[in-house]
Structures are given as C-alpha cells and as structure tokens.
Amino acid sequence: MTQTVRRRRVLYIPGFDPFHPRRYRELYRKEGAAQAAISGYELSQAKGDGPYSWDVSARMDGVTVETGIEVLVWSDIVSDSMSNSIPATYAQLARTAWTYIGSGALFRLMRLRQGPVIAALYPVVFLLVQLVAAVLLGALAAWGLTAALAPVLPGFPTTVAIVAGLVGIGVGIALLRWFKARDAKVFAYYLMHDYAFSARLRGANPPELEARMAAFGETIAAAAASDVDEVLVVGHSSGAHLAVSVLADLIRAGRVPKDRVAFLSLGQVVPMVSFLPDAHRLRADLNLMGGQDLIPWVDVTAPGDGCAFALCDPVAVSGVAPAVQRWPMVISAAFTQTLSPERWKALKRRYFRLHFQYLCAFDRPGDYDYFRITAGPMTLDARFAGRAPSPSRLTAAVNRFTAMAA
DSSP, X not given: OOOOOSEEEEEEEXXXXXXXXXXXXXXXXXXXXXXXXXXXXXXXXXXXXXXXXXXXXEEETTEEEEEEEEEOOOHHHHHHHSOOOHHHHHHHHHHHHHHHHHTSHHHHHTTTOHHHHHHHHHHHHHHHHHHHHHHHHHHHHHHHHHXXXXXXXXXXXXXXXXXXXXXXXXXXXXXXXXXXXXXXXXXXXXXXXXXXXXXXXXXXXXXXXHHHHHHHHHHHHHHHTSSOSEEEEEEETXXXXXXXXXXXXXXXXXXXXXXXXXXXXXXXXXXXXXXXXXXXXXXXXHHHHHHOSSSOEEEEEOTTOTTSOTTBOHHHHTTOOOSSOOOOEEEEOOHHHHSOXXXXXXXXXXXXXXXXXXXXXXXXXOSOOXXXXXXXXXXXXXXXXXXXXXXXXXXXXXXXXXXXXX
C-alpha cells in the first residue's frame, strides 16, 4: 500500500444535536481505542488547539499519520430552536404535520424507506397520546371531585364545577409536565423539535443557520489552503445536508482545489428536507454536488439504521440528478455483517444508538472503518477507488418538488 496521506484535517458537522461537542471527542477516544484493539493498529488522541478539536496520531499498515479533527458547532442554534414550552411544542407539532402532510412530502418519503418516516411520525403520535392521556386523567379528576363535593355543597353547583374544572386542568398539566421531564428516555420532544426545525421554513434555512454555514465554509477553505494532504468533511445525519450546501457554495466560489477535499456523509436524512416545497437551495446544491469533479463524495448508511434513508441516493431520489451524475458513491455499513451476532442483538432495538454506529467501532469491519478513513494513510477517494456502489441503492426520483434555486 502506498501512503497518500501524512497529515489530514477532519471537519465534522454533527446532526441536530443540542449537546456540547465534547461528546464527539470522547466518543472518538473511546471507540477509536476499541477499534484499534480489534483491528490491530495504533491510535492515540490528544487535545487540539481549539476548544472543539483534538489531534490523532495513528500507525496503520506500517505508516504514521497525524490528523487534526474539529467539530463545526451549531448546537447553540439547535438549543435556541428547542422551545421549553409545552404549548409551543404542540403548536410546532401542528405546523410540522401540516407541512409534511399538506405538501404530500410525507407520502412520497414513504416510498423510500419506512424507518425514517416512522421515526418522523413517532413524536407526533407519542405527543398526541400524552395529550389524550392528560385530558382523560384531568377529566377523571374533575368528575371524581364533582362527585365528592356535590353532596357536601348541594347549593353551590357552579362553585363545585369551577373548582373541579380547575383541579382537572391542573392534573392534566401536571401529567404533561411529568411526561416532558422524562423525555430523555423517549425523545418525543427532541424529535419533534428536530423535524420542526426543517419544516418551519418548508425546507429553507433560517438566516442564523445560513450565517453559521458560511463560517463553516471559511474554516473548510482555510484548511484546503493549508499544507495538509487531505481535508475530509464529515456530515452526520442532518449535518450531511448542511455539508452538501457548504461544499456547493465553496465550489461556486472557486475555493476548492482539486484532489484536496473529500466528503463523507453518514446516516443522512437529506430527503426529509429536500422533499419540502421551499428547499430550492438544497436541491440546487445536490444537483451541483452530484455532477462536480472536485470533491469525491461517499455516502454511508445501513438498512439497520431506522433513522436514516438507508441506501437512498440523496441526489437521485430528490429528482435533481444532473445529466452526468458522478456522486455520491452509496455504500452500506451492513450492520448485520460488520457487527457480531451478539452485538447486533444487543443494539438492534436501540434505534438512536444505531444512528451513531457509523462513528463507533465494528467487530468485523469491512470497507467502512471510520477510524481508518479519518486517521489512516489513504484518502477517501483512494480507499473506495474501484469499489462498486451498493446494488440495493435506490435511485428512482420520487420527489414532487424539484425546483432549484437560480
């Protein structure tokens, strides 16, 4: 094997995640050590220069590679978009459901993969069940109090009704608050905020996100102008479609040197946005990224990940494939093959954990090994050169909305 990378810069764009980016540093440290032990290579990690970065030194296949990894942070925007108000969340529910159902996007998404559509419907159903439970319990409390007070205060039926009604409302509100306090176990509020974020502007990006994406572009351009051998942009989940737009902007501006930047998308949910009526910008960016020859793009998903549009070519299914489509190369992480039967059994019902498996160690790694890709001696393009895309990938255009930004 010829060493093609001695120094690399990895710029990671997370999905809709309100948590501090240090979680990704710790995840890399823990899972990288596990993968190194399994695969028989050396991997060490040290604090980086920036607050959201770390340095990795790896020795793989007899050669040493130095990699700087940085998280491109938008968790503050995510946090600001997540209302703490229960009524506001139910208002988001109504708007989001109407956006996806009224536009017909939901029904077309169902023609791709059921998993992510079920994941999208889950918070709607779960929150409605919570609301019905709160109403029923409140009504039951009001009825019971009325039955108890009516014989005691026979001459004050209006007072009894008011007191019982107020108690019933209080009980219902208390139950909704109880449900919300335990959302860390069921993720209903979190997922509702996630889908509402994209649906709020019907697929367009809010100004604060556009400004942050422009800053991401500056960071990527500066890295591409440095003396590293490869700049690898990694977009996970919702971060994948942000990366598509950031990289498309850099190409339009002529700021991408050929053979210096590569793009790895993991667990992408691009159709959840590109299928919305006003996602003109994203669809134009997908069209450009699908046909350009400057940035190799590998898209990795797995049928076992129920939160991703597994093996769906995000350019093609969005209906914006260019006349000559080069990218992405769609491949499968094949969880049922790359995880041992014991580990797969332990993880297959942990849907949100599986959505992060791309960033973790595999018992039986195949072509896809996150740590070889991000810290090894081969460029992304060289690693997958000559590899055929997954024969199970979906490429049929099913999006109703295909208009693109001029």
